[in-house]
Amino acid sequence: MPHITSAAPATRKPFLSMATIVPRTGTIGVMFIRDFLASGRPSISFEFFPPKTDDAALQLERTIAELSELEPSFVSVTWGAGGSTREKTIDIVSRIKRETGIEAMAHLTCVGANREEIGAILERLTDAGVENVLALRGDPPKGQAAFTVAEGGFRYASELADFISQTHGGRLCLGGAAYPEKHPECGNPAVDLNNLKRKVDAGLDFLITQLFFENRHYWEFVERARSAGIRIPIIPGIIPITNAAQVERLTLSCGALLPFKLGAELDRRRNDPNAVMQLGVAHATSQCIDLLTHGAPGVHFYTLNRSSATRDIFSALRVMGLAGQEVQV
Numbered sequence: 011m012p013h014i015t016s017a018a019p020a021t022r023k024p025f026l027s028m029a030t031i032v033p034r035t036g037t038i039g040v041m042f043i044r045d046f047l048a049s050g051r052p053s054i055s056f057e058f059f060p061p062k063t064d065d066a067a068l069q070l071e072r073t074i075a076e077l078s079e080l081e082p083s084f085v086s087v088t089w090g091a092g093g094s095t096r097e098k099t100i101d102i103v104s105r106i107k108r109e110t111g112i113e114a115m116a117h118l119t120c121v122g123a124n125r126e127e128i129g130a131i132l133e134r135l136t137d138a139g140v141e142n143v144l145a146l147r148g149d150p151p152k153g154q155a156a157f158t159v160a161e162g163g164f165r166y167a168s169e170l171a172d173f174i175s176q177t178h179g180g181r182l183c184l185g186g187a188a189y190p191e192k193h194p195e196c197g198n199p200a201v202d203l204n205n206l207k208r209k210v211d212a213g214l215d216f217l218i219t220q221l222f223f224e225n226r227h228y229w230e231f232v233e234r235a236r237s238a239g240i241r242i243p244i245i246p247g248i249i250p251i252t253n254a255a256q257v258e259r260l261t262l263s264c265g266a267l268l269p270f271k272l273g274a275e276l277d278r279r280r281n282d283p284n285a286v287m288q289l290g291v292a293h294a295t296s297q298c299i300d301l302l303t304h305g306a307p308g309v310h311f312y313t314l315n316r317s318s319a320t321r322d323i324f325s326a327l328r329v330m331g332l333a334g335q336e337v338q339v
């Protein structure tokens with residue numbers, strides 16, 4: 011049974027036969043995401059999280075195989091809250107790179123690790139061929155209300171970015187998180203933006219935003235970021251809604267507003283999973299079309315380890331010539 015752990019790679023089923031993948035030029039081999047972004051081609055990326063159960067691991071295997079066929083510019087794997095699933099993150103990222111040839115970025119947080127431990131993790135990542143890292147402060151572990159600094163560790167993502175730049179700057183391309191509707195812990199958008207500028211100046215090459223449902227939040231944020239002197243690409247993060255209760259929970263925790271009309275329509279369909287999914291795909295597709303036709307550098311999909319909605323959106327974008335290339339089977 012395919013199960014994602016750090017042991018026994020020989021018994022694992024590959025995510026997808028390499029024969030079915032025709033790599034996009036520039037996505038196989040050494041690839042810093044900043045170089046891909048500099049090419050001007052829209053970057054389409056998918057985010058996964060490490061599974062907690064065997065069933066969830068199987069689901070992720072299927073999702074990665076199905077989404078690999080779309081030849082994303084890169085994929086990313088989150089670092090579990092509290093660093094709980096760090097082995098799995100390292101393992102999944104390495105396997106995606108090795109088995110599909112698709113660029114895979116590891117998220118890395120400051121939670122529960124001092125600088126020596128983080129240095130050791132960075133060595134493991136670079137030894138495994140990882141070339142892109144999303145440097146984050148991180149969410150606190152489950153059951154803990156607030157972030158606490160590990161002894162000898164880092165308080166802010168900017169400190170982590172600074173550390174990585176100094177120790178692994180030549181070997182790693184660095185991304186960071188940005189919040190169009192501001193980070194929930196920061197009371198003032200201008201202060202949050204100053205903090206973001208500090209983080210970017212610590213050595214970030216690109217930003218990926220928190221999810222949002224109204225594109226005006228993204229465009230206004232990009233404008234404010236440019237005025238503040240932030241010049242690096244800002245990739246919008248999009249979540250296709252597939253479950254009403256789940257998205258309501260997510261928006262509460264991350265501070266993104268669900269627009270009234272979208273929330274009401276979602277509520278009306280709440281007991282019909284197909285109808286919720288159709289609305290989610292339609293809304294996210296219209297967001298992506300607007301973003302890509304008006305100059306966003308790409309779209310990062312929060313897939314929640316499911317492929318169906320993301321594939322539908324991708325198909326629509328491909329028909330419009332906004333994403334993808336032919337896959338030869």
Ligand SMILES: Cc1cc2nc3c(=O)[nH]c(=O)nc-3n(C[C@H](O)[C@H](O)[C@H](O)COP(=O)(O)OP(=O)(O)OC[C@H]3O[C@@H](n4cnc5c(N)ncnc54)[C@H](O)[C@@H]3O)c2cc1C
Pocket residue numbers: 087088089090091092117118119144145146147148149150165166167168186187188193194195196201202205206208209218219220221247
């Ligand atoms: C694209 C994306 C991917 C993510 N992936 C993960 C993941 O894999 N694992 C995970 O646990 N979480 C993840 N998160 C969530 C993220 O860890 C949380 O949102 C966390 O609360 C903040 O992380 P950060 O890196 O943005 O922190 P920071 O940039 O450090 O900001 C955190 C807070 O501190 C403030 N701040 C920053 N610098 C200073 C300063 N010098 N002085 C005073 N205040 C300051 C900021 O304004 C903000 O309010 C992700 C978020 C995004 C958008």
